[in-house]
Amino acid sequence: MMEVEVGHHSVLLIHCEGKYSAIGNQCTHYGAPLSKGIISGNRVRCPWHGACFNVHTGDLEEFPGMDCLPCHKVKIENSKVYVSVQKKTLKQEKRLKSMGAAIPGVNHIVLLLGGGAASLICAETLRQENFGGKIIMVTRDDLLPYDKTRLSKVMNVENDSILLRRMEFFHQYDIEMWLKKEALSVDTDKKTVSFDDGSVQNYDQLLISTGCRAKGLNVPGMKLENVMMLETPEDARKIHAACLGCNVVLVGTSFVGMEVASYFIDKASSVTVIGSSELPYQNTLGPEIGKFTMMMLSEKDVKFYMNDNVTEVKGVNGKVKEVVLKSGKVIPADVFIVGIGIIPNSEFLLGSKIRMDSKNFVTVDKYMQTNVPGVFCGGDVVKFPLAMAQDRLVNIGHWQMAQAHGRIVALNMLDKTTELNSVPFYWTVLLGKTIRYTGYGEGYTEIVMKGTFEDMKFLALYIKNDEVKAAAGLNYDPAVSAVAERLVAGKVITKKEAQSDDLSWLQLS
Known part of the structure; x- marks a missing residue:
């Protein structure tokens, strides 16, 4: 597949299964260039967040995109490929799949x-x-x-x-x-x-x-003003307004906790994170990426108190003033954000x-x-x-x-019997950098690393029973999408393949 310009418009031209097709090149989710993604069979997978599109029809086949891609005419004459784009679709980067409406008299x-x-x-x-x-x-x-x-x-x-x-x-x-x-x-x-x-x-x-x-914390002081949890856009705006120029303390080192800490680095006067484990994401992304994340945020003056728990939130005039930890440490706080899990x-x-x-x-x-x-x-x-x-x-x-x-x-x-076969794909953004993850790595026994944390470019392959079960990557596109495609197809990625220096199977550009 390759990106071509048609009337100052980026189109993805694909030669697949003996025929040519042309679809929009920008993923309908957040606009990623699909030419940098992964082609597998008759679908292309976005390098950023894993959305998939049919290369012949432009139809969406896997989320997180919502819309389909425009599809353009292709003809072959004298061994040349001609792509023509209709003027009215020129500006359209996405297409709504055709939908019906309610039919009078259908009472279901x-x-x-x-x-x-x-x-x-x-x-x-x-x-x-x-x-x-x-x-x-x-x-x-x-x-x-x-x-x-x-x-x-x-x-x-x-x-x-x-x-x-x-x-x-x-x-x-x-x-x-x-x-x-x-x-x-x-x-x-x-x-x-x-x-x-x-x-x-x-x-x-x-x-x-x-x-x-969001799960609440069962400690004294949770009713104080400026104890906050993130659930709705209104919560997000309130937290944003409350934290500007203030001492912010966060409990919880999951994805949301780390993203919020990262977001306030240049907005709050101090950011402190409290975690009950030794490292962030310990059970999901593993200790190596947890350590790397801590290092990234610590370099920006985020303080971490790990292996610790909050025992009390103290206030003055009904407002948060301090957060007391089990270890005895007392942290000054103007805002206390709780992100310890879900109910x-x-x-x-x-x-x-x-x-x-x-x-x-x-x-x-x-x-x-x-x-x-x-x-x-x-x-x-x-x-x-x-x-x-x-x-x-x-x-x-x-x-x-x-x-x-x-x-x-x-x-x-609708009685169109279909089993769920999707492979999990998610992403987290820290300091403007995106870590992508695919698969289900719980219970993994070892990690094979490509690249290095120092270069801010790595791919972690999570192994269990000598097979890759999941992958996480930073600046290593489209490797995570390539792993997702293999997992969806049920093709085993062996530990040997993961350890090899031959990375051609990852289709890295």
Whole structure:
């Protein structure tokens, strides 16, 4: 594949399976150049965040993109390839897949609880597959579905800039949006859901994708002013405003915690991070990348207190003043941000017939269906069988995975039996640098490293049973996408291959 210019417009020209095709070159997610991505079979995978497109049609085949690519005419004459682009598509970098709307007289009701990625993609897929019934999406937010991945990266975010679809879109395709409304209980026998405003809605099929909320800290002082948690765009703006020029203390060394710490380096007067493990991301990305992250942030004067816990938050005049640690250390704080994990929003299912595990995550099969026929679940609130991990039940709170869930739910609601086969792909941004991750590396026994931390360019390959199970990379594109493609295809990457100096299989440009 190669990038070509057609009328000052970047087009991706592809020769694949004996034929030529031309599609837009900019990924519809964040505009990455697809010519720098990975081609595999008849699809191209974005080098940045792993979205996939069909090279012949431009259709989206894997998230986190939302839209398809424009497709252009190609003809061959006298051994020359001619690409022609219609003037009206010249300025269009993305294309909405054709969607139907409600059909009068079709009384089937699909009810979607939650206004996140899984619900939105489920609604869109239903309409793309010409479902003509009623679709109702209900969220306790006061906002239309938005890009949640941005909240910890650009905290002074305007609501309008992160909406995934505008209100006109929902009107045009007959997707009813009910905002500021919360489900209180589900009766699967009567097929009804009761809401906090006293209303009751019946359904024929139900998707539960109510997500998770931030876990609070059980210590004295949590009611003080300026103790904050990040869940909504409004939270992000409040945290941004409260932290400017102040002493900020953060507890939690997960992706969100590290992103928020990184964001405030040049905005707060001091940033302190408290973690209960020895290193950040210890169980996910491993100690090497944890150490590297700590070093990166420490060089920018972020202080770390690891292997420690908060025992009390002290205040003056009702406002945070100090954070006390188990080790006895006392840290001055004007703002205290808690990011220690999540709790599933599933309390309203207690007492229903829908099965949950001991931590109240809803369990499903590979069709994303719960133990109750016609009731599906997706997104952060679900535990699902991951194909690449021998169908082990996992909970993965990534944006791309929630979108994939939504699509699989929609297809199975329509009796187009489809199993979930997506491979997890996510990214985290620190000091303007993006670490990408793919696969499921839990329980890995060793890491093979390519590149070096000193050069700010590395690829970590996570090995278990002599096979690569996951990869994380910085400035090593499109290696992580190449690993994702191999994992999706079920092709084993051996430890020997990972250790070899021959990296041609990674298609590095």
